[in-house]
Amino acid sequence: MTYFAIAVFIAAYAAIISERFNNATVALVGAGLMILLPVIESRxxxxxxxxxxxxxxxFLxxxxMIIVSVLRQTGVFEYTAIWAVKRAKGSPLRIMILLTLVMALxxxxxxxxxxxxLIAPVTLLICDRLAINPVPLLIAEVFASNIGGTATxxxxxxxxxxxxxxxxxxxAFLFNMAPIVIIIMLVFVAILPxxxxGLSTVDRERIADVMAVDERDALKNxxxxxxxxxxxxxxxAGFIVSEAIHIQPSLVALMGAGILILTSGLDQSDYLANVEWDTLLFIIGLFVMVGALFKTGVIKTLGEMAADATGGNVLVTTMLILGVSMLLSGIIDNVPYVATMTPIVGHLSSAIPGQAHHDVMWxxxxxxxxLGGNLTAVGSSANIVMIGIALRSGNPISFWQFTRKGALVTAMSTVLCALYLWLRYFVLS
Incomplete structure (x- = not known):
């Protein structure tokens, strides 16, 4: 069973990388094979x-996606796109920097x-207005989303x-994670140029046309x-206090979507217009395949092998967790990877005697x-969603196009994180 699970996962991953097949189809076929053998059962x-x-x-x-579909009917995305172009004076690089900072925040x-x-549709509208290629902006923004999301x-x-x-x-997350996130974002913005x-140049007439538009006219409803x-x-507000009120963010989002469906009076075709069904199915298939690797013990074995190599040294353990996580979360998908690693890290943090830095491994x-989610196109749910949006808009982002840039961002992040962890928790503490 173990070897079959590994073989199916590798074959599916190779098919995704080849870009010759629909990703959702590949993921669902791989998931189906895992269930049929059965490596993994329905429960x-x-x-x-x-x-x-x-x-x-x-469900989050x-x-x-439903909320965004309703919001799109108001014209607010067009309003924001015109506003952003005006503030950046039509420069693609300044627009990219502005949108990446907004995305990170x-x-x-x-x-x-x-x-x-929320932000990808604005980007597509801006690029449509200026007749420039949106792919570089979309890739930069999803990197910023993974960096900014690390802070809290x-x-x-x-x-x-x-x-x-x-x-x-x-x-606790804000105090410990936000400082390094700010540093990484500053370096990321600095290396964007x-x-x-190869950012596209913009026709001056198009810039002048946009500058002459009153963005308030774009608001339709x-x-x-x-x-x-x-x-x-x-x-x-529900997202922020979800832990305190014991309601998951997914339920908050679904309740918000339900309220808008009831009060907006829109047709079903309108409020479902921006639901990326292919993206949702791809993520579901990916969860099942990775779940099969978990069920057969493959991921746990990899994690324990890495843990055994540390020899009980806190610094070595911390750096190994960082390096392995950067690599594997980029390949597997960071949600199931972290879910698998938490019991292993919990065991390490309690088993290593005399360590003064109890939470540093976490x-x-x-x-x-x-941050390892930036490594490949399937490293995080945000990546998969962005690639789905790009494909649907007629601007596909290839696996290797994403990964070439993602490898650079991930390498930069790894070096800065290693220095930060060493200085803050082992040198200065």
Whole structure:
């Protein structure tokens, strides 16, 4: 069973990398093979928190996709696109920097998948207005979403898993993670001109046309915009206090979507227009395949092998967790990877005697799990959503196009995180 699970996962991954097949089809076929053998059973797929589908992630995405569909009917995305072009004076590089900073900030206070769903449509409208290629901007933004989401408990799903396992608060994440996130974002913004040298030039007439437009004219349904604004404020507040009120962010998003469906008066085709069904099915299939690797013990074995190599040294353990997490969370998908690693890290943090830095391994896992998601196109749910949006808009992002840039961002993040962990928790503490 173990070898079969590994073979199916490798074959599916190779098919995804080849880009010759639809990703959702590949993931569902791979998941089907895992179930038919059976490597994994229905109770493992649907009900197990360890090896099953993470329904919180799926329904969070579905709820926010519906909210975005309703919001799109108001014209607010067009308004924001024109506003951004005017502030950046039509420069693609300045637009990229502005949107990546907005994305990082939004991802710190909202789940990063939500930030992608809100900001990607604005980016596509800007690029359409200026007749430039949106792919570099979309790639840069999803990198920023994974970086910004690292800063807080609610920003990235792996943080929610770690916070629940170790009882780490919102303030604990902010205090320990935000400083390195700010440093990484500053370096990331600084290297953007080098990473994306081939940014399109913009026709001056197009810039002049946009500068002459009054963005307020783009707002088509102000009454609906007010309703959306009120619901989104409630939804965002719900995300922040979800732990205190014991309601998962996914349920908050679904309730917000339900309120808008009831009050907007829109047709079903309107509020389902931006639901990325292929993306949701791809993530579901991926969860099942990785769950099979978990069920057969493959992921646990890899984690324990890495843990055994540390020899009980806290610094070596911390750095190994960081390095392994950066690599494996980028290949497997950071949500199931972190869910698998939490018991291993919990065992290590309690088993190594005399360690003064009790939580440093958890911060190492969080940094590696979150930022490692930038390594490949399937490293995080935010990546998968962004690639789905790009494909649907007629601007596909290839696996290798993403990974070439992602490897550079991940390498930079790994070096900065290693220095940060060493200095803050071993030198200065």
């Amino acid at each position: 493992d797929v649907f009900y197990s928190p360890a090896s099953g589908i993470d329904w919180d992630v799926i 995405m579905l709820g926010m 939004a991802s710190a206070v909202l789940p990063n998948v939500v930030s992608v769903l 408990l609610v920003g990235d799903p792996p943080n929610i898993i770690i916070g629940a396992r170790q009882h780490l608060s919102f303030n 080098l990473m994306f040298r 102000r009454a609906l915009l007010i309703k959306c604004g009120a619901v989104m404020v409630l939804v965002f 911060w190492s896992l969080a940094l590696g799990g979150d």
